[in-house]
Amino acid sequence: MDGKQDGKQDGKQDGKQGYHHGNLPQALVEAGLALARAGGPDAIGLREVSRQAGVSHNAAYRHYADHHDLVAAVAARCMDELGALMRERTEAVTGPPGARRAWARLDALGRAYVDFARTEPGWFRTAFSGAGEGTAPRQGEVPQLPADHPFRQLNAALDDLVDTGALPRARRDGAEYAAWSSVHGFAGLLVDGPLQHMPAPEVRRALDAVLAVVTRGL
Amino acid sequence: MDGKQDGKQDGKQDGKQGYHHGNLPQALVEAGLALARAGGPDAIGLREVSRQAGVSHNAAYRHYADHHDLVAAVAARCMDELGALMRERTEAVTGPPGARRAWARLDALGRAYVDFARTEPGWFRTAFSGAGEGTAPRQGEVPQLPADHPFRQLNAALDDLVDTGALPRARRDGAEYAAWSSVHGFAGLLVDGPLQHMPAPEVRRALDAVLAVVTRGL
DNA sequence: CACCTAAAATGGACAGCGTCAACATCGGCC
DNA sequence: GGCCGATGTTGACGCTGTCCATTTTAGGTG
Numbered sequence: 038m039d040g041k042q043d044g045k046q047d048g049k050q051d052g053k054q055g056y057h058h059g060n061l062p063q064a065l066v067e068a069g070l071a072l073a074r075a076g077g078p079d080a081i082g083l084r085e086v087s088r089q090a091g092v093s094h095n096a097a098y099r100h101y102a103d104h105h106d107l108v109a110a111v112a113a114r115c116m117d118e119l120g121a122l123m124r125e126r127t128e129a130v131t132g133p134p135g136a137r138r139a140w141a142r143l144d145a146l147g148r149a150y151v152d153f154a155r156t157e158p159g160w161f162r163t164a165f166s167g168a169g170e171g172t173a174p175r176q177g178e179v180p181q182l183p184a185d186h187p188f189r190q191l192n193a194a195l196d197d198l199v200d201t202g203a204l205p206r207a208r209r210d211g212a213e214y215a216a217w218s219s220v221h222g223f224a225g226l227l228v229d230g231p232l233q234h235m236p237a238p239e240v241r242r243a244l245d246a247v248l249a250v251v252t253r254g255l
Numbered sequence: 256m257d258g259k260q261d262g263k264q265d266g267k268q269d270g271k272q273g274y275h276h277g278n279l280p281q282a283l284v285e286a287g288l289a290l291a292r293a294g295g296p297d298a299i300g301l302r303e304v305s306r307q308a309g310v311s312h313n314a315a316y317r318h319y320a321d322h323h324d325l326v327a328a329v330a331a332r333c334m335d336e337l338g339a340l341m342r343e344r345t346e347a348v349t350g351p352p353g354a355r356r357a358w359a360r361l362d363a364l365g366r367a368y369v370d371f372a373r374t375e376p377g378w379f380r381t382a383f384s385g386a387g388e389g390t391a392p393r394q395g396e397v398p399q400l401p402a403d404h405p406f407r408q409l410n411a412a413l414d415d416l417v418d419t420g421a422l423p424r425a426r427r428d429g430a431e432y433a434a435w436s437s438v439h440g441f442a443g444l445l446v447d448g449p450l451q452h453m454p455a456p457e458v459r460r461a462l463d464a465v466l467a468v469v470t471r472g473l
Numbered sequence: 474c475a476c477c478t479a480a481a482a483t484g485g486a487c488a489g490c491g492t493c494a495a496c497a498t499c500g501g502c503c
Numbered sequence: 504g505g506c507c508g509a510t511g512t513t514g515a516c517g518c519t520g521t522c523c524a525t526t527t528t529a530g531g532t533g
Binding site for chain 1: 451462470
């Protein structure tokens with residue numbers, strides 16, 4: 038009766054299963070990532086995630102305050118994924134340094150953003166589900182974004198645009214919001230807005246139009 | 256915004272209401288609207304809505320297929336609210352017909368959109384929660400949007416821009432996506448994105464920048 | 474007017490969820 | 504070697520959406 042049915046359902050690839058999992062937070066977020074990928078933020082269940090990690094419900098409470106906290110952790114990882122794709126795509130843009138490359142990189146940034154939203158809508162919706170941001174930062178304090186955060190990459194690209202003389206310095210102020218908003222909005226309309234069922238070729242042409250307007254307007 | 260019905264949730268105390276409510280679908284959506292206003296789409300509960308309508312749980316199933324269907328109905332109403340505000344704001348822009356007024360109206364359209372998102376974030380998030388769009392429309396068939404739908408108002412404003420000679424006809428294609436994306440994206444970033452805690456004056460300046468870029472780029 | 478049918482609303486039941494509380498078990502440190 | 508805090512477990516509670524059988528009502532037909 039005291040018997041602990043040990044090693045019954047291994048389920049996961051983790052070998053060292055004892056009473057203590059060893060790396061639960063990671064495993065939980067990983068499972069949450071899989072859930073979110075298929076069904077968005079609402080698919081991340083505290084019990085389901087624990088189940089997939091081969092652990093009893095409630096175990097997650099030792100590492101996350103509540104359900105919202107878990108989702109926030111998953112959301113942060115989704116944002117990382119987006120940032121990683123953007124980094125990858127911009128680094129693939131080669132050529133001599135200068136205005137031409139700077140513009141091409143900004144373009145690649147925007148296309149990577151939209152591509153991510155289309156190919157991983159669950160992650161995209163999770164990343165921007167509002168679970169990411171906790172409390173307001175103290176006044177005059179920059180919230181310390183990760184190095185590859187989409188917003189920081191965008192700012193760097195815009196700075197490069199200024200440095201290469203492609204963008205007048207007077208136009209730099211607020212440009213990050215203009216560029217980000219356009220691309221983020223288009224992605225949002227595609228993912229769970231009224232543009233959900235837009236056929237692919239039309240999506241491509243519409244994205245071209247969006248990027249062209251921003252490029253001209255900056 | 257309020258319905259004409261006297262909104263007491265007393266339930267049975269309503270004089271002419273007996274076993275049959277008489278107008279349940281309306282009442283349910285109205286209650287859902289109130290819930291969504293405070294807590295977004297996730298706050299719309301089938302049981303809670305029925306409770307507020309003074310009716311037993313399960314009654315809603317006679318009028319809506321399931322929970323998602325109810326939320327979709329509420330989302331449609333939220334979209335109507337947004338459209339109504341946009342209509343109101345653009346009609347407030349007076350002056351002689353012409354390019355100047357056309358530009359001013361497009362500007363008002365964008366500002367109304369963002370204002371709605373800021374003052375009614377629950378409704379805004381509900382409107383774009385993805386519950387609105389059911390299945391894909393048949394090929395080559397325009398989905399029949401309501402007359403005051405934000406997208407139709409935007410298209411009309413852009414057409415007016417062309418008619419008054421303010422916008423070259425060659426630039427018209429895709430302009431609706433560019434304009435909509437910018438404003439929708441900014442609103443989204445404000446409502447549940449990383450711009451949630453941005454102080455108001457900075458929001459105003461950022462919005463100015465966004466609109467300026469779009470205006471120049473069109 | 475009485476009757477009958479279909480729509481409308483009801484109450485109960487079920488599984489699943491997030492969360493709290495009490496208990497069991499382990500690893501590391503003195 | 505023994506303890507203690509961190510970690511994981513079991514059980515319970517209230518809540519939710521959904522199915523089911525049942526009851527009540529409205530409205531047309533004889």
